[in-house]
Amino acid sequence: MAKLSLRNISKRFGDTKVIHDFSAEVDNGEFLVLLGASGSGKSTLLRIIAGLTDATAGDVIFDNLRVNRQSPRERDVAFVFQSYALYPHLTVRENIAFPLALDKFKGWHHIPGISTIARRVFGSSKDIAKQVSGVSAMLELDQYADRKPGGLSGGQRQRVALARALIRNPSMFLLDEPLSNLDAKLRAELRGEIVRLHRLTGKTFVYVTHDQVEAMTMATQIVILHNGVVQQHATPQEIYTRPANTYVARFIGSPPMNLMAAAVVDGQPVVGGLTLAAPDGPGVGQPRLGDGGVTVGVRPEHLSVTVDGGRQGLPGTVRRIEDLGADTLIGVQPDPALDLKTWELNRDELIWIRQAGQSRLMAGDACTVVPEPGKASYFDSTTGENLAPAGRNSDAGAVPLGA
């Protein structure tokens, strides 16, 4: 059981700084997901927590103990690798028993030659065998116990890796993209498995991934990293509804949040002739938006599209229809004046709309995009920061749309 505190962690490799001054508090039993594109420093951060890499500056604190100088073993963490990192020369049973056998080693057991015998003797002892069979039954590995990792599929290997982590009953589980080598179906299956293990053990999990679906479905907290800088640390719901900045807004969601530049006229944002509700200011009656520009963000599911020209909304032309079965994604080019050729040349960004069921629209249709009132987010157009104060889900303006 451990509460994890990271204080001002920095890491540089030579001249490149990969983590900038990272701080976070993770309570016991949380499922923290470190989410970011490749090169964002998320794996490095996890390795720093594990003790496989040293931080250039800052402290890693477990409960109230500073563990900077402690080995992974002393920190009592389990680590699951993307490449599984099983011992190819040992059977599944021996792989799982390995950490427990090592637990029993005394100083002189580490002498080469003796260590091989000691591992065998301890590994086949009754209490360890019992624990191993318990864990492998839990992960449905019993029938593979005598195989070597080479004879297992990717999913089974990752199960073995999970079993090896689980059997030690560590204070914290660290998982480095454990599912990214698996196919989509297995990934969904093992995702459920990991969530189940998290509930079962009640331990702290720190999970690194670049997959937003994994992050959204498993996490109790998400940290989004970009170039070693924390973009947002919040619950999955908050990250979805109130992205801290435009990076997060574009990173989470598939298709991502639509971002549109808006002018501010009399404190009200205007996009392509459509006046949106002004968000509430920090104080009562205090306008939040200064004159100039603002970036408006709307999730695809908060937009609807209609061929009815009379509706108030953004005029546009349908360019893409992606039928996903349950939903349909519609890509609308916002400027209807542009013909197909100039649009293709320009490669302007489409406004994506998610619509339940099938759509009767066809590419090339003229249409109107109608935003759902009060569901927009507003971002500073220069810094990209969300203008709504943290803790508020969205700028649910009380004023009806177009007022």
Place this chain on the structure above:
Amino acid sequence: MSTKEAPPVLHAPARRRLKAPGQRNFSKPVRLLLLAALVLFSGFPLYWMLNTALSVDSELYGQAQGWWPHWERLADFGELIGTVPIFKWLTNSVVIAGGTTLLSLVFAVLAGYALSRFKFYGKGAAGFLLFATQMLPEALLVVPIYALFASLGLLNGMGGLILANVAFTMPVSVWIIKGAIDAIPYEIEEAASVDGCPRVTILSLVLTPLILPSVAAAAVINFFDGWNEFLLAKTFIAERDLWPASVGLASFVGQYLTSLNSVMAAALLFTLPALIFFLLVQRRIVSGLTAGSVKG
């Protein structure tokens, strides 16, 4: 609904089976023939040694040597080599070759690991210097080493000889083992360290079993180097009882008389332990060829 006949299935013209580049399959008889030729090629010298060892002197120096060994002379085999302490020499050879192999492998695994995994000042130079030792011929070094060993009191003993042999054979093993360790994903070591292994135990419990095929290959090289080594042994060891078999064998060659059948009989005995060693280790090397199919 009218039933239409399915259009005839067009068969692609028969083509030769696609093969991996460089892979040529001969038909079975041809393969057997090739194998037989190979066996003959490598086996004939051994056979001829036996044949010579079992032939009579008059045959060897007089008329042409027969194709078939005189099996009846097998009884005299002991007499042929009984005049010299051949088994003593063979034991010495086993001690020297075995000691060389063991010591060299221990050093090579440690050095190979360091060269593969650690970053340190002078790493490139250390690797190069190991190779540089191979550029100097033994003949050039034998006198300086003799002088060195004389002052250290290491002459006329197997310990000194083992030490000298290790110095010559270890560098190759280091590079073989470094290459093998390079190929092993670092994550396996990290996993072991999370599981609680100190570095020594990672090396002995996890890495060594994984690089065993390369260790076996290095062992073969070391053992044969130690087994065949002649120059250093001849120079360093004066006492007849401490000679390895390679030096002992050479002593058959006299200034005026060389008993060819005795030499061959002894040479045959000299080959056997090495052959047995190779057969024991060879399976490990072959198993290493398939070990690549195990993904980390």
